[in-house]
Amino acid sequence: MKFPDLSMSTPVRLRDLIRQIRSAKTAAEERAVVQKECAYIRDSFRDEDNTWRCRNVAKLLYVSLLGYPAHFGQLECLKLIASTRFTDKRIGYLGAMLLLDERQDIHVLITNSLKNDLNHSNQYITGLALCALGSICSPEMSRDLGGEVERLMKSTNPYLKKKAVLCAVRIIRKVPEQFDVFQNSVRSLLTEKNHGVLLTATALVIEMCQQNTHALQSFRKLVPNLVRILKTLIMSGYSPEHDVSGISDPFLQVHLLRLLRILGRNDSEASEAMNDILAQVSTNTENSKNVGNAILYETVLTIMDIKSESGLRVLAVNILGRFLLNNDKNIRYVALNTLLRVVHVDQNAVQRHRATIVECLKDADVSIKRRAMELCFALINPNNIRTMTNEMLEFLGTCETEFKADCTSNMFLAMERFAPSKRWHVDQMIKVLTTAGNSVRDDIVSSLIGIISSSSDLHGYTARQLYKIIRNDITQQPLVQVGSWTLGEFGDLFVNGQYEQPHGEEHIQVTENEITDILERVLNWSISTVVTREYAINALMKLSTRFPNCSDRIQSIMTYYACNMNLELQTRAVEYTSLFTKHNLIRPSIVERMPVLISNSSSNPNANEQQEQIYQEENPSNDAQINHVPPNEPVDLLKLLDEPIQTNGSIHPHEQQQNPLSSNPLTDLLFGDDTSHNHLNNNIIPPMVALDKNGLRIVFTFEREDTLLTIHSKATNATQYPITNFIFKAAVPKTFTIELYPPNSTIIPANNSGEIHQIIKILNPNKDKLRMRIKLNYLFNNSSMGDEAELNTFPEQCYN
Amino acid sequence: MIRFILIQNRAGKTRLAKWFMNFHDDEKQKLIEEVHALVTVRDAKHTNFVEFRNFKIVYRRYAGLYFCICVDVNDNNLAYLEAIHNFVEVLNEFFHNVCELDLVFNFYKVLEKFLLKKKFDILFKLQVYSVVDEMFLAGEIRETSQIKVLRQLTTLTSLE
Numbered sequence: 034m035k036f037p038d039l040s041m042s043t044p045v046r047l048r049d050l051i052r053q054i055r056s057a058k059t060a061a062e063e064r065a066v067v068q069k070e071c072a073y074i075r076d077s078f079r080d081e082d083n084t085w086r087c088r089n090v091a092k093l094l095y096v097s098l099l100g101y102p103a104h105f106g107q108l109e110c111l112k113l114i115a116s117t118r119f120t121d122k123r124i125g126y127l128g129a130m131l132l133l134d135e136r137q138d139i140h141v142l143i144t145n146s147l148k149n150d151l152n153h154s155n156q157y158i159t160g161l162a163l164c165a166l167g168s169i170c171s172p173e174m175s176r177d178l179g180g181e182v183e184r185l186m187k188s189t190n191p192y193l194k195k196k197a198v199l200c201a202v203r204i205i206r207k208v209p210e211q212f213d214v215f216q217n218s219v220r221s222l223l224t225e226k227n228h229g230v231l232l233t234a235t236a237l238v239i240e241m242c243q244q245n246t247h248a249l250q251s252f253r254k255l256v257p258n259l260v261r262i263l264k265t266l267i268m269s270g271y272s273p274e275h276d277v278s279g280i281s282d283p284f285l286q287v288h289l290l291r292l293l294r295i296l297g298r299n300d301s302e303a304s305e306a307m308n309d310i311l312a313q314v315s316t317n318t319e320n321s322k323n324v325g326n327a328i329l330y331e332t333v334l335t336i337m338d339i340k341s342e343s344g345l346r347v348l349a350v351n352i353l354g355r356f357l358l359n360n361d362k363n364i365r366y367v368a369l370n371t372l373l374r375v376v377h378v379d380q381n382a383v384q385r386h387r388a389t390i391v392e393c394l395k396d397a398d399v400s401i402k403r404r405a406m407e408l409c410f411a412l413i414n415p416n417n418i419r420t421m422t423n424e425m426l427e428f429l430g431t432c433e434t435e436f437k438a439d440c441t442s443n444m445f446l447a448m449e450r451f452a453p454s455k456r457w458h459v460d461q462m463i464k465v466l467t468t469a470g471n472s473v474r475d476d477i478v479s480s481l482i483g484i485i486s487s488s489s490d491l492h493g494y495t496a497r498q499l500y501k502i503i504r505n506d507i508t509q510q511p512l513v514q515v516g517s518w519t520l521g522e523f524g525d526l527f528v529n530g531q532y533e534q535p536h537g538e539e540h541i542q543v544t545e546n547e548i549t550d551i552l553e554r555v556l557n558w559s560i561s562t563v564v565t566r567e568y569a570i571n572a573l574m575k576l577s578t579r580f581p582n583c584s585d586r587i588q589s590i591m592t593y594y595a596c597n598m599n600l601e602l603q604t605r606a607v608e609y610t611s612l613f614t615k616h617n618l619i620r621p622s623i624v625e626r627m628p629v630l631i632s633n634s635s636s637n638p639n640a641n642e643q644q645e646q647i648y649q650e651e652n653p654s655n656d657a658q659i660n661h662v663p664p665n666e667p668v669d670l671l672k673l674l675d676e677p678i679q680t681n682g683s684i685h686p687h688e689q690q691q692n693p694l695s696s697n698p699l700t701d702l703l704f705g706d707d708t709s710h711n712h713l714n715n716n717i718i719p720p721m722v723a724l725d726k727n728g729l730r731i732v733f734t735f736e737r738e739d740t741l742l743t744i745h746s747k748a749t750n751a752t753q754y755p756i757t758n759f760i761f762k763a764a765v766p767k768t769f770t771i772e773l774y775p776p777n778s779t780i781i782p783a784n785n786s787g788e789i790h791q792i793i794k795i796l797n798p799n800k801d802k803l804r805m806r807i808k809l810n811y812l813f814n815n816s817s818m819g820d821e822a823e824l825n826t827f828p829e830q831c832y833n
Numbered sequence: 834m835i836r837f838i839l840i841q842n843r844a845g846k847t848r849l850a851k852w853f854m855n856f857h858d859d860e861k862q863k864l865i866e867e868v869h870a871l872v873t874v875r876d877a878k879h880t881n882f883v884e885f886r887n888f889k890i891v892y893r894r895y896a897g898l899y900f901c902i903c904v905d906v907n908d909n910n911l912a913y914l915e916a917i918h919n920f921v922e923v924l925n926e927f928f929h930n931v932c933e934l935d936l937v938f939n940f941y942k943v944l945e946k947f948l949l950k951k952k953f954d955i956l957f958k959l960q961v962y963s964v965v966d967e968m969f970l971a972g973e974i975r976e977t978s979q980i981k982v983l984r985q986l987t988t989l990t991s992l993e
Binding site: 098099100102119127157164167168192195196199200202203206228229232233236273274275277282283284285287291323324326327330331334362363364366367397398399400401 | 846847849850853858862865878879880881882883884909910911912914915916919962966970971972973974975976977978980981985988989992
């Protein structure tokens, strides 16, 4: 900004002012310089001096950039805008853009000047006006000047066109009703050759589609045009103007892909039109540099959002997998982010990259670690639960504190859903608590206690394990809380050796006194939190009946705590003391063993100990069942009182862990058929007669839960002779999955005096019409009989 | 959509601030300080994307300057990273006539030498705003062709 050198009365030049400010050694000195200059500028504004206004405002803008207040210059900017000189206008508009925004009242005053400048013959001045409009226009200004902007959008000058289009974007954002003004011109914009115009037009269309669904539908017709533009971009050779590292105009490509994504969402026709070009972009774009990867990333996002065919989706996931192996952590981050969205839709595709994701857990960047952790939890399934738990435990040991709470909660959920055995579950949870220390959430403690209480065969074992850890270290509060509770409830089992000895570990013989010692230590230790001490004092109370030798000792502890400063502890101690003295007779019944706690969590199909002995955990058929069938929520006794819940399982706590939906037929042999089904669903679907022939009658009754249909087949015999060796076989079309449970007997007594009851479960993910072919073989009157039937007349509610 | 563009030096001094959203002056200062605190602690082993309030910042450090663009959460990170690079290349071209070989091989060195010179500050202010206005408008990318932008800018400066 050069100005002729004049006499001393001229204001300081901008660059001199800057030099002065920079040479100031301290902040105070700088402030002094600035204030002096501002005072001078304020004076000169008051004097209404035209010649130097421009320079003064420029200095003011610099000063405002440094953070000093500059609102007294706002009016001056207006005057500059109104001037005829280009330099003045330029500084004026710049000042307006920096100092004014919608909230100032002076704002509206620019409208008139803007209007004049928008019609100016000099394209640069019009450009300036458009720029200012695009930066700071308010709803009122948009309404006034919308028409002008639209006219400029149609001008032949691409320079003005681009600015006008982006102005339109801002106007639509501010005043969505203005949309109609611009709608018609948009189409012609998309046929332009100028990349800049295309880029801005795409931005405008994106904005329109996001605001207005009608626009979305009408723009869908443009999909073939857009595909064509994208195609020419990719196929055309090197164009020096828009080339970035060998790729022609990546910005336009990315914008077009984004627009295609918005148009193709939820619309199969549009999606189909895009399939080819998306495949082409994915395979042809070079991915060695960030540019190419940016385009590939946008393509993957588009493929995931629209209704693309499966081959394309596989391609997209592969691209993401390649991203994960890239050295650039930006790209890994971006890949992890997208995979997190994909995994909820299609877990199997992402499983392939599990190893790489686990590697990302060790990355130095916190945001990558977090995403890798979330992704790992989403990928846990019954097959990999053991390895994944080991990995996550390792991660838990080394991660930052902010992760620990989330990690433990997620691990708990995962283990609950997929733990192969109770013992493993309890072991791992103890490990988690030891590693995570104090960052565990409170509900985990109570859930873990619930689990321990429900696994009745593990009580002694759990007590032993917890004792082993706690005797060395009582600093970790959640662990100590769980330990105290367990020792209080089941300490006697431990002392008496009533538990299963774990392999390879030494036998711990412990006396009642030693356990009481530990609990007393926890109680007395000042660093234990109040909650922990509450647990400990309760545990001690329970032990007073279980360990009769220590009863006196425990009583004296209680008396001691009756004077404790903490209100809660004192109350408990006083009440417990009275239990010893006045109500000693009822003391045993009060602190006897608690009934099994029914937790609110989803049950684990594999949790039953004995199931583990029968088959390996990695049994493929079992996994297939688990993958198809979601875990069933058992009924919470408390919930039953409040609201009706439809269940397929029985309410018995003993059977709570056994998920009826996915139990193996082998286990049913051991535990019998689960016939105590809750027939709440029965009223909805009418029963059906499958077969009625020669006195043999088979009736189906149905229960349905979404895609799972449970059929109860009852076979009765109306003839005089019994039917024996009754074998029932059924087959269904390929899209269904059928499971036949063994019947309760193979003999149907005569004269309708008994029946054979058999359960059939059918999974119908596609909700197809249900058809079944049944085949029967039985012995009747010493001759073997066979029968076949095809059933097509299932009631519609079975599958629809 | 771009929310704002910020160029800061390592000490936290703002070299350029272009806002595409309305904020009060004190809010602006606060934002500038927050961004500075967020971005200067990160070193080479972190990614170039940070979550910031309910937006995200895509940034890159060139010598002693941090170029930050604040965008919406669902925008394409990598594309904006490229936009930053594009912008910096234009700036470099505009303020200092480098020969092509220098640009190709020693882009960062040239910029560094050039940034260290005090002249940079003086030239920086208002002209950089014109570069910004040529390339970004209303929160979107306007022109990406470096050749076109430079041509416009030279014409504009000649008008003054």
